[in-house]
Amino acid sequence: MRRDVEFDAEGVTLRGWLYLPDEARNPVPTIVMAHGFSAVKEMYLDRYAEVFAEAGLGALVYDNRNFGASDGHVRQEIDPWQQVRDYRHAITYAESLPEVDGDRIGVWGSSYSGGHVLVLGAIDRRIKCVVSQVPLISGHENFRALVRRDLVAPTLRMFEEDRRARYAGAEPAKIAVVAEDPGSTPCALPTPDSWEWFTKTAGSRAPAWRNEVTVRSVEMFTEYEPGTYVQWVSPTPLMIVVAAGDHLTPADLALAAYERALEPKELVLLPGGHFDAYVEDFEAASGAARDWFVEHLA
Template identity: 70%
Template sequence: MRKDIEFKTEDGVTLRGWHYVPEGAQGPVPTIVMAHGFSAVKEMYLDRFAEAFAEVGLASVVFDNRNFGASDGEPRYEIDPWQQVRDYRDAITYAETLPETDAQRIGIWGSSYSGGHVMVVGALDRRVKCVVSQVPLASGHRNVRRLIRSDYLASVQAMFDEDRRARMNGAAPAMIPVVAEDPAAPSALPTPDSWTWFTETGKTRAPSWHNEVTLRSVEMFTEYEPISYARYISPTPFMMIVALDDVLTVSDLALEAYEEALGPKRLVTLSGGHFDAYVNDFEAASGPAQEWFLQHLGK
């Protein structure tokens, strides 16, 4: 069973999403809090994961990140990773208020950018009793240096600096496409598979997705280091799902973050690329996540 929900964050922004409850649930049940990655909206396959969790008796609170999709927030299409971490924690607080939620059995799930967020939230918030991080961003600074040619880095930094000066003088934040067909053109996620997945999924599933973010969203990406929190997730059970052919949130950095984490932990590897976790490798990604949540949250 799915119903639309909305809740206010601590700073008063309304976030909207879905509440999934397993059919025939009796009393409070374990609940998974989940949001999407960089610029993505909930219709981009989060429903499939929430449905898979409901099939095994797990409820889910799924929400659009602020400034995106059905959620409020200004400026539109701006991504502040630390604000998104705070919103995850507010979503946990909201989930605790729902009569269908067993507040002692709350898990978190994230993918890509939010795969990094759940590492941070898992380390900071002990209300969380289980974490699943799928194809996560581990190190924004190092990841950007893998996505952008070294001879382009100085010009990218110059764009950040010019945008900062303009904003101080009262200009609106500069914007940049999330993806571009030409991977050499300016974009936030400059890989061919990013272009294909976002444009195709936007057409077929998520017409509210918008191919633009603020330039400072990319600058904040370069400053974000979820790997520094990996060892502090313990003793909360932690699963990482890594796509071995991931060239967006590159797999070797994710594996390094997994090695940093202490136990209890489990690594699941997928044979495909970053976006295969949502489609071609969906069962290979969702099945172990179901098992991990059931093992540590119970029915």
């Protein structure tokens, strides 16, 4: 069963879906979920929530502020620390619902939000279980891995020019999220699989998705280091799902973060790339997360 919901995040209304198991009669363990860099909830989060609901779990799925159905200004801007705070607002909202067991709340995140849930697991002890899928570990290292060395300096100059323009009163500049030819069109996620997944998924499932973010979003990405929190998630149970062929959020960074994490923890290694977790490897990814949540929450 799914219903539309909205909740207040300190003056900004966030909107999404609440999934509940069919014929649930008592408050249920519930997973709070949001998507990654620029993505909206229609980009396969419904499929994960359905798997969780079929296993007797609730799921609160929402769009990040400034994206999709949620309010917020500046549109298409991603502030990672604001998104972490919004997860905490979502948890508070979930606790208020009579259908939700507030003592059994988990968080799930993927890619950018996979980094967020590492931070959340370390700082918010209302959370009793964490699943971090193909996570961002280090914005700085990820930036260096994605951007050609000869383009690093021009990218930093772009950040500086945007700062000067905003100081002079201009609106924040925008940049594409993905591009078919990143060599000729600057974009935030310059990999071929990013272009293919975002454009294909937007066309088939998520017409609300827009291929742009603020330049400031990319700058904040480079400053964000969620992997530094991984050793503090314990004693909350942590699962990290890594795609062996991931070169968008490199697999080696995620595997190293898993080694730094303390028990209880579990590693799931998928065979494909970053976006295969939503499609080709969906059953393995969603099934592992479901079983982890059921083990530690239900």
